[in-house]
Amino acid sequence: MEGHVSHIVNNVKTNALESDSKAMILLMGLRRGGKSSICKVVFHNMQPLDTLYLESTSNPTVEHYSTLIDLAVMELPGQLNYFEPSYDSEHLFKSVGALVYVIDAQDEYMSAIANLAVIMEYAYKVNPSINIEVLIHKVDGLSEEFKIDAQRDIMQRTGEELLELGMDGVQVSFYLTSIFDHSIYEAFSRIVQKLIPELSFLENMLDNLTEHSKIEKAFLFDINSKIYVSTDSNPVDIQTYELCAEFVDLTIDLYDLYKIPKNLNATSDMSITDSKLKEQRSAVESSELKNISQLENGVIIYFREMIRGLALVALIRSNGTDMESCITVADYNVDIYKQGLKEIWAKSKVPPIASHISVKQNIE
Numbered sequence: 001m002e003g004h005v006s007h008i009v010n011n012v013k014t015n016a017l018e019s020d021s022k023a024m025i026l027l028m029g030l031r032r033g034g035k036s037s038i039c040k041v042v043f044h045n046m047q048p049l050d051t052l053y054l055e056s057t058s059n060p061t062v063e064h065y066s067t068l069i070d071l072a073v074m075e076l077p078g079q080l081n082y083f084e085p086s087y088d089s090e091h092l093f094k095s096v097g098a099l100v101y102v103i104d105a106q107d108e109y110m111s112a113i114a115n116l117a118v119i120m121e122y123a124y125k126v127n128p129s130i131n132i133e134v135l136i137h138k139v140d141g142l143s144e145e146f147k148i149d150a151q152r153d154i155m156q157r158t159g160e161e162l163l164e165l166g167m168d169g170v171q172v173s174f175y176l177t178s179i180f181d182h183s184i185y186e187a188f189s190r191i192v193q194k195l196i197p198e199l200s201f202l203e204n205m206l207d208n209l210t211e212h213s214k215i216e217k218a219f220l221f222d223i224n225s226k227i228y229v230s231t232d233s234n235p236v237d238i239q240t241y242e243l244c245a246e247f248v249d250l251t252i253d254l255y256d257l258y259k260i261p262k263n264l265n266a267t268s269d270m271s272i273t274d275s276k277l278k279e280q281r282s283a284v285e286s287s288e289l290k291n292i293s294q295l296e297n298g299v300i301i302y303f304r305e306m307i308r309g310l311a312l313v314a315l316i317r318s319n320g321t322d323m324e325s326c327i328t329v330a331d332y333n334v335d336i337y338k339q340g341l342k343e344i345w346a347k348s349k350v351p352p353i354a355s356h357i358s359v360k361q362n363i364e
């Protein structure tokens with residue numbers, strides 16, 4: 001048993017060390033709260049229903065994830081006590097940007113709040129700049145009324161715990177989440193954004209873009225996870241976010257459907273010569289993914305691939321101007337925006353990684 005514990009401790013130490021150069025998110029909470037499910041759904045595109053069969057996690061696990069910044073998401077199993085002397089909790093909490101604590105709202109949550117209080121006290125003591133984020137999770141099973149009551153109750157009790165610990169000035173953010181809708185992506189978007197040092201530049205750039213392109217709302221999406229790493233300063237409403245996230249999915253599905261086969265020799269079309277196909281492929285690969293469509297209400301939805309697996313998704317209200325002119329203006333301004341993104345990224349001095357999608361496709 002002793003050997004087992006020290007193995008885990010070493011794992012945590014090594015993983016924390018490995019992750020020092022990254023923004024680290026620590027995912028904690030009691031057993032069966034939903035931590036692994038959240039990781040699998042948000043970062044691995046697992047279908048929410050498939051999480052029913054996930055086994056309980058017994059060792060700390062770290063996921064590395066690259067979006068505009070490099071992220072390390074470490075999940076700490078609920079059944080381990082991190083305040084035993086054998087754990088190097090101090091080093092662990094010092095290297096963390098955000099502590100995300102998951103509370104199962106469908107279960108009795110008093111013990112979770114007590115556990116959260118102990119962790120917050122310790123985390124804040126060793127790392128006063130840590131962001132404390134609480135997910136009131138699994139709210140899909142609750143009625144609208146019960147949801148609001150649970151939120152109010154959890155917030156109030158956490159506030160009381162903070163007061164008792166003499167931490168009343170510490171800011172804690174609460175999110176109502178479920179893996180069965182977009183709320184978990186919304187919450188993670190906000191959590192990740194707080195870890196991006198260039199966030200205010202990014203927001204200003206999007207404000208500039210929206211102002212000059214008849215854009216109502218714009219998101220800079222991470223294509224893989226559908227987290228948005230930035231948006232303009234207009235308020236986000238969840239339906240707009242859902243619409244844009246679904247457009248990202250649709251675009252990627254269409255891209256997968258129409259992309260040129262990887263094996264050039266596997267084509268059955270004898271009229272296309274190998275060299276033509278190669279030419280076509282390299283032309284396509286050097287450009288970007290793009291998809292524009294018009295909704296029933298006349299609003300134009302505009303998707304364009306940016307850098308580092310990111311895509312800009314914008315809703316353009318034409319207000320009587322024809323679609324083509326709106327798109328021409330948007331294209332021009334988005335070119336400038338993309339250039340700005342590249343410059344910000346170059347200045348952040350982190351070596352860029354190859355983007356995972358690099359094919360242009362106009363689907364209208």
Ligand SMILES: Nc1nc2c(ncn2[C@@H]2O[C@H](COP(=O)(O)OP(=O)(O)OP(=O)(O)O)[C@@H](O)[C@H]2O)c(=O)[nH]1
Pocket residue numbers: 029030031032033034035036037038048050051052053054055056057058076077078079137138139140141177178179180
């Ligand atoms: N209804 C509902 N169930 C959820 C949600 N998220 C996770 N679950 C379920 O909760 C159960 C436990 O989820 P896990 O992800 O294994 O929980 P965990 O916190 O990682 O648990 P440990 O590994 O034991 O620490 C699974 O059956 C999930 O399907 C949610 O948003 N809503």
